[in-house]
Amino acid sequence: MKTSILGTLCLTVAAGLMSTSAIADTSDRRIALSNNYAGNSWRQAMLTSWEKVGGAAVSDGTVAAADAFTTAENQVTEQAAQIQNLILQGYNAIVINAASPEGLNGAVKEACDAGVVVVSFDGIVTEPCAYRIAVDFKNMGKVQVEYLAGRIDGGDLLEIRGLAGVFVDDEISAGIHEGVAENAQFKIQGSVHGDWAQDVAQKAVAGILPSLPEIKAVVTQGGDGYGAAQAFKAAGRPTPIIVMGNRHDELTWWKEQKDANGYETMSVSIAPGVSTLAFWVAQQVLDGKEVPQDLSVPFLKITQDTLEVSLANTQAGGVANVEYSLDDAKAVISGN
Incomplete structure (x- = not known):
């Protein structure tokens, strides 16, 4: 399934050019996910993908932390306060699925001014200092x-x-x-x-x-x-x-x-595993790599002909998905 989905998403990875080994330069860096809502299967799958990929990155020493935080309600004020708390807690990067494109810009600017890398995805923010991973x-x-x-x-x-x-x-x-x-x-x-x-x-x-x-x-x-x-x-x-x-x-x-x-x-x-792309984009920025401020990824489409294989590889209660590796993220970054 991963091969077919990655093909659908048009992710071309140049074999041998990208290393998946731990990045020493970010081994002491901490990344947080600020999520505004978790009340459906897509959001649950998104969080599961984050925990899977982020947890592995912590285990292999690529980063020191990859913690996820979800607000109780889809409220801009609550998520803004959450972001401010993450700044105070010393996270080096905050990945955001935002409740509002503009409503969080003040908190996002505070994070950037404090030297925190901000990457938004799915629900993106418009504050110029943030990175955005958008689907059309x-x-x-x-x-x-x-x-x-x-x-x-x-x-x-x-x-x-x-x-x-x-x-x-x-x-x-x-x-x-x-x-x-x-x-x-x-x-x-x-x-x-x-x-x-x-x-x-x-x-x-x-x-x-x-x-x-x-x-x-x-x-x-x-x-x-x-x-x-x-x-x-x-x-x-x-x-x-x-x-x-x-x-x-x-x-x-x-x-x-x-x-x-x-x-x-x-x-x-959109594949809920886009959260893992946002994680790796944040890691790459922390590692000093040049990353475009705006990245785009295709949505995931299932047709009459691909239904059976897609269903067979979708977990019960879940969503058809793809999770991004570091190599995939590098390919998306270079492709944009």
């Missing part, structure tokens, strides 16, 4: 509509959004609406927030379905496809094309429907 979330929304345009002649859509007020939610939704604007045969008839969680999405979809006409397709953000399918089933309505978000339960349901009646869709999300 807007395009991730737009490709869903483009996929539908190649499948059906048009029709009414239901949009399931993510966590309200978060940069990622706004960007994916903007891409979906841009795609609809360019494909006038589609119309969004309703929009609900599923918080990237199946149970929340199911309840939200069930609540809006009675007011909607026949829905031809559901555009999503990840962690909501299975919940949407269950809501349509419970309402006794035809199952539309539901774009999935790489979660195990979504892929399992898709495989069952594919085997039973040839159901076709696609699935797309």
Whole structure:
């Protein structure tokens, strides 16, 4: 699975040119993860990947610490206070999955002024001193509509959004609406927030379905496809094309429907292991390497043809994933 996913992500590693041995220059450096939210399977997988890769880096002496901290609520003020505490605790680098692109800029600037390296990913920050690892979330929304345009002649859509007020939610939704604007045969008839969680999405979809006409397709953000399918089933309505978000339960349901009646869709999300790329970027900056301030990585797409292999390599309750090695990170850095 790793080979196929890495191929999908277009990561080319030059064999023999990059060493994975411990880096003595960072062996006494401490890296912290500041995470704003952990209430769905993607975030849990992200934290697990961080702990796995960061823990190994501590064990082999590459860094002295790779600790993870998650705020109780998705609140800017709470995460800003957390970042300030990490500065006081003497961390040399802080990796951030941010509650807001702009709201944490003051705390991020404090960290930079204190000599702390700041790397943001997924939920990125706009403070110029920070490093950013971004996915083109807007395009991730737009490709869903483009996929539908190649499948059906048009029709009414239901949009399931993510966590309200978060940069990622706004960007994916903007891409979906841009795609609809360019494909006038589609119309969004309703929009609900599923918080990237199946149970929340199911309840939200069930609540809006009675007011909607026949829905031809559901555009999503990840962690909501299975919940949407269950809501349509419970309402006794035809199952539309539901774009999935790489979660195990979504892929399992898709495989069952594919085997039973040839159901076709696609699935797309950012790999939660992007946290490990952020870890290695922070380590490389601490090691004195020249790193671009802005890095980009592709999202992870699963098609009708790659469903079985993706599902077989996705942990139950988890998300299709790739974890980055130091070599992978160097390749991404040089590629950008």
